[in-house]
Every structure is written in C-alpha cells, then in structure tokens.
Amino acid sequence: MLDVLNDEYYMRLALDLAAKAAGQTEINPVVGCVVVKGGRIVGLGAHLRRGEGHAEVHALAMAGGEAEGSTVYVTLEPCSHHGKTPPCCDRIIAAKAARVVVAATDPNPKVAGRGITRLREHGIEVDVGLLEAESTLMNEKFNAFITTGMPFVTLKTASTLDGRVASRTGHSQWVTGPVAREQVHLLRHQHQGIMVGIGTVVADDPLLTTRTAVTGLHPARIVVDSRLTLPLDARVVADKTARTIVLAAEGCDEEKRRLLEAEGVEVIPCGTGPLVDLRIGMRKLAERDIGSILLEGGGKLNGAMLEAELIHKIILYMAPKLIGGDEAPQSFRFQGREHMSDAIELERMSVEMAGSDIVIKGYPVYK
Ligand code: AOF
Ligand code: ZN
Numbered sequence: 001m002l003d004v005l006n007d008e009y010y011m012r013l014a015l016d017l018a019a020k021a022a023g024q025t026e027i028n029p030v031v032g033c034v035v036v037k038g039g040r041i042v043g044l045g046a047h048l049r050r051g052e053g054h055a056e057v058h059a060l061a062m063a064g065g066e067a068e069g070s071t072v073y074v075t076l077e078p079c080s081h082h083g084k085t086p087p088c089c090d091r092i093i094a095a096k097a098a099r100v101v102v103a104a105t106d107p108n109p110k111v112a113g114r115g116i117t118r119l120r121e122h123g124i125e126v127d128v129g130l131l132e133a134e135s136t137l138m139n140e141k142f143n144a145f146i147t148t149g150m151p152f153v154t155l156k157t158a159s160t161l162d163g164r165v166a167s168r169t170g171h172s173q174w175v176t177g178p179v180a181r182e183q184v185h186l187l188r189h190q191h192q193g194i195m196v197g198i199g200t201v202v203a204d205d206p207l208l209t210t211r212t213a214v215t216g217l218h219p220a221r222i223v224v225d226s227r228l229t230l231p232l233d234a235r236v237v238a239d240k241t242a243r244t245i246v247l248a249a250e251g252c253d254e255e256k257r258r259l260l261e262a263e264g265v266e267v268i269p270c271g272t273g274p275l276v277d278l279r280i281g282m283r284k285l286a287e288r289d290i291g292s293i294l295l296e297g298g299g300k301l302n303g304a305m306l307e308a309e310l311i312h313k314i315i316l317y318m319a320p321k322l323i324g325g326d327e328a329p330q331s332f333r334f335q336g337r338e339h340m341s342d343a344i345e346l347e348r349m350s351v352e353m354a355g356s357d358i359v360i361k362g363y364p365v366y367k
Helices: 004-020 057-066 087-094 114-120 134-139 140-146 177-190 197-205 253-263 276-289 298-309
Strands: 032-037 042-046 073-078 098-106 125-128 152-160 191-199 221-225 244-247 267-269 294-297 313-319 345-354 357-365
Touching: 004 042, 004 057, 004 073, 004 098, 004 134, 032 057, 032 298, 042 345, 057 073, 057 087, 057 313, 073 134, 087 114, 087 152, 114 125, 134 140, 140 152, 152 177, 152 298, 177 253, 177 313, 177 357, 191 197, 191 298, 197 221, 221 276, 244 276, 253 267, 253 276, 294 298
Parallel strands: 073 098, 098 125, 152 294, 152 313, 191 221, 191 294, 221 244, 244 267
Antiparallel strands: 032 042, 032 073, 313 357, 345 357
C-alpha cells in the first residue's frame, strides 16, 4: 500500500535523478531509481547512456545486500526484455526486493506491463502510478517514438508580440533576450536533431550546435534542401563537431551529392516529388535512430511540417516588442484555413516567463 508522504519523497528524488540525464540517453528514456531499506536510502541510480546499465541496475549495485527486503522506487516500469542489457525485473527479483513503486508503465511494446506482471508473479508487491504525469512528461519524446516509430518533433520559434520573427528588412538578432536564448541551447541538447530549411542556412549561415552539449552527443544538424543547393562552404558543412544530414528530393544533383558526401554530409533522398516529402523524411530519420527533433525552421518549413501533421509540440517565445511591417516574416506560412472552426488548435497549454520574454507551450491536435 502507498505510504504517500514517504513514497512521494523518494519518487521525487528518483524523478530528479532521471531529469538531470535528459539529453544524454539518445532514443532511450530517462529513468531514475532509489532503493530504500528501513527508512534509509541504500542505493541511487539513473540510466545515463544508451547501451549501458539501466537505472535499477546502478541503484541495486550500490545497495548490494541491503536490497533484500527493500522498496525500489523507479520512474519507469522495470523492463522485462533483453535489449542491449538484460531485464531489470529479473535483477530486482534476484536482489529479493520486497516492494517496487513505479511511476509510469513502459509503453515499449516489448515491455508494456510485462515487467510489472513478472514482479508480482514472484511475490513482489508493486504499486503503479505515483507521480505518473511527471514521469510521462519527462519521457514524452521516448513515448512517442517507441509507439509510433516517428521522431517526436518540437517546434521552437521566437517572435515579437505582433507575431514577427524578423523585421521587414529580415533583421532578427535578437528577437528574445539572453535567458530565452540560453534555454534554447538546453532544448537543443535535449533533442537528437536540430532541423532547419535551406533558406535559414543561406540567410544566417548558422552553426546549429549547442553550448551545453556533451562531447559525442551533439544533436545532428538536419537541413531540408529539396534541390541540394547547400553551399559547400556553409558552416554546417565545414564544421565537423556535429553530424549533418540533408533531406533532399530524389533525382537531386548527383554530382553535388557526391561533393557533400565527400565532406561527410549524409544526403537522404525523400520522395519522388520536386519537394522533400517530409513524412518520408521523418520516417527515414527514425530509421537512423533519431527519435526527437527540434524544428527551428523559417515560416515555410514550419508551415509545411504543421500541415503534414508532423509537429508534436510547439514552444513559442514571445518578446515584449512590436516591430510591424506587412512584409516582416512570421513563424508559420501555410495555406490559411477559411473558417475559425478549421484552425489547428493546441491543447495542454502552459505559459511561463523567461527573463522578460513569454514562453508559450502546447500540443497541436490534428483532427
Ligand atoms: C528500465 N530502466 O533505466 C531504462 C529502461 O536497449 P536497452 O537494453 O537499453 O533497453 C532499452 C529499453 O528499455 C527502452 O526502450 C525502454 O523500454 C527500457 N528502458 N527500462 O527498466 C531503465 N532506460
Ligand atoms: Zn531495464
């Protein structure tokens, strides 16, 4: 039975451990684990890297013999399958834990409740659902990827209060203040890819790296460039700190493709049309183990991704400024809907501040 005060205390610690590893587990979830025996914490752990130990394995190793008769708090259902590592539920059974408290079940079809069933079959008391919403939110990218096989796409954009991402002359540095810009680096770190359109590369020649990235874990730079016009001297080509992937239309210039590939750029043909088929593009990125993408496109790419229903989450930074100008670009460009009732609506909205900028977050609902 849940002893809410105590159980919540330890589960919050497990969630904190998990949260701090966000951005370093690739397509894997972030998971934290705390082992408690007689009111004393005897083991702590988090899943730190894909291919290495799961949270429970680290925490139980620390607990050693103290794990016998203990309560194990874990933010995600212990796995029951052989992946890159053996099943955690077998490890818990072998350690003779008395009770396991789980925040959320694992939506991985290979697990999906089997871990919990297996623990119960071995006489271990299991409570499920404590702080479930926190755990689920923390793993929203993993949950979407593992159940749909498509990358979780977060669109990030920054505009003025009158909805402009640049002035009418195209000037855009900077729309938002330093706190918001710092947050964007953390956001990049928490995704496996950063995606822009060729227009952005040509206009701004961005580096698309993140200051907060861990060596070897820079998000891939993804450029949507149907006609393969990416200049060979663009910084995303010349700079080798991160992988660069170009989504192009099939039948693109073969000679240019060879030149880019010689520079280490991966070119992925996506569909037979004149423009990149974005859905095929997302699927091909998923096949390459890219499970989450931060879309930082211009209005055209953002609009096309939205119309293709490929965006899962929107984060809009809004600066307390008015820039005006009918030609000043906006965050989304797409064929407008005729009726307000046909608008794409967002749910689960939240609003917070980042310095003097407003941060609006929500999830588009596709009817
Ligand atoms: C847990 N604890 O800490 C994690 C779990 O390839 P592997 O062996 O790393 O397995 C990855 C899968 O295991 C992943 O898709 C998810 O279902 C689960 N992750 N499970 O019990 C953990 N990271
Ligand atoms: Zn596991």
